[in-house]
Each structure stands twice: as C-alpha cells, then as structure tokens.
Amino acid sequence: SEAIQMIANPVNREHRVVGAVILLMNETEKVEREQLRREFSANVSHELKTPLTSISGFAEIIQDGLVKEEDIKKFAGRIYNEAQRLITLVEDTIKVSQLDEGENPYEWEKLDAYTIVKDVCGRLREVAEKKNVHLYIDGGKTMLTTVHPILDEVIYNLCDNGIKYNKEDGTVSIHLRDLGENVEIRVKDNGIGIPGEDQSRVFERFYRVDKSHSKAIGGTGLGLSIVKHGVTFLGGTLKMVSEIGKGTEITMTFPKERKAV
C-alpha cells in the first residue's frame, strides 16, 4: 500500500527515494517471474509437441492402411505410451506450478516418515524387480510435522530415479535419521551417476542428462524440479553428491516442527 501511495502522490512524501527502491525491486521480481513463466510455457509447448506428433503420425499411417495387420498392436502400444507420457507431463506441470505459486490444498500433520518411505517402496517394488534393483530402508519410526502428499512425492521421485538410472543388480537405500530438531532423509543409489557439470542443472525444469540415453529410460525432466520445490515448500534443505559410474546420494533435512511463516 505504501508503494501504491508513492505512485499516487510521490512528491508529497518525505521518503520518496526509499519508496522508489521498493517499487524497483517489485518490478525486477515481476519481470523475472514473467520471464520464467514465458520460458516455462515455451518448454511445455515443445515437450507437448513431440509426443503429440508421434501419436498423430502413428494414427495417420494406421488410418492410411500402411501398417500390416500383425503390427497394429505394436503401433497401438506406441500410441498408448506416448499418450501416457503426455498425461504424466501434464500432471507434473500442474504439480510444479502449484508448488511454485505456494498453493497448498493439503494439511500439515504429524506423521511417521518411515511409514511414507515404506509405502513408496511398496509402490515401486514392481518397477525395481523388473530391473533387478534392490530397495532397502535403514532406520525406524521418525516423526515430523509435514504435508503428506508433498513428502511422499519427493521421496517417490528420488527413489524412482534411483531405480531408473541404475544398473542390473543395483541398490537404492533410503536412510532415516533423527537429528534432534531435524529429520534427515537420504536416498542413495549405486547407479550411473550424474556428471559434475550437470549436477546443478538437473533440478531445472525439463533438464535431462544425455538426452538420448535419458529418452530411452523415459521421464519428463520434471521429477527433480518437483523435489526441489517440494523440499523448499516443506522448509527443508537438499544436497546432492554424485559420481559417474558410482552412484548418487541426495540428502534432505526437514525441521520436525513446522516453522512459523
């Protein structure tokens, strides 16, 4: 309201310069946000276009009778996979922007992190078994005040990556530790690792290391962006250590009690 007053009547104000600085900062922030929003829309459009082009192309050649009877099932499978990719992309995009806007339709509750980790592992068991990756939980009951769907999503994305970017017979372990005021959750894998120059960038929206390799694995490049936003939302911290060929370790700490905002 002070800023608005400044615009309305700048000359009569004694601390006009101070007012102008506040206005400038608001303007810069607005411009930056606008720029991010534009970049994000451009990225989303590009990411949506690729699977849509495939779906449309496959459907067209089937319609034109260019696919042999015995191959139709295979093509339907490809259309299905591309459509699933689109669904995930749209869902992820909604999640990122909700967190970005500070929207939170969920409740803060006192919960046991171990229960959430166990549940996530249960949901990922089948994917892990398919790749022959072993999941371990280290630690026990660890209570904290948190938002269930957000913490769940963060842990899920990290474990999912740990499995996806792993090798045959690899492991993903989740460690829970009570640090007194904080709770530490660490997700460690002995998979392919992330090159040094990419480590800070993987948290950006749509950023994927080695596009061709990542493409074969599948994903939207939004998983770690959701993790970063989620951890920030929950008032936590995040640290990544990774080495090519050795694996990746992501350590998060969350305050046990919700800090007053």
Ligand code: ADP
């Ligand atoms: P997605 O998995 O959908 O591509 P993410 O945002 O989760 O998107 O990850 C971004 C990129 O970071 C991935 O494409 C992958 O190249 C790399 N990455 C993420 N987690 C790991 C991991 N645990 N090990 C190796 N590489 C990883």
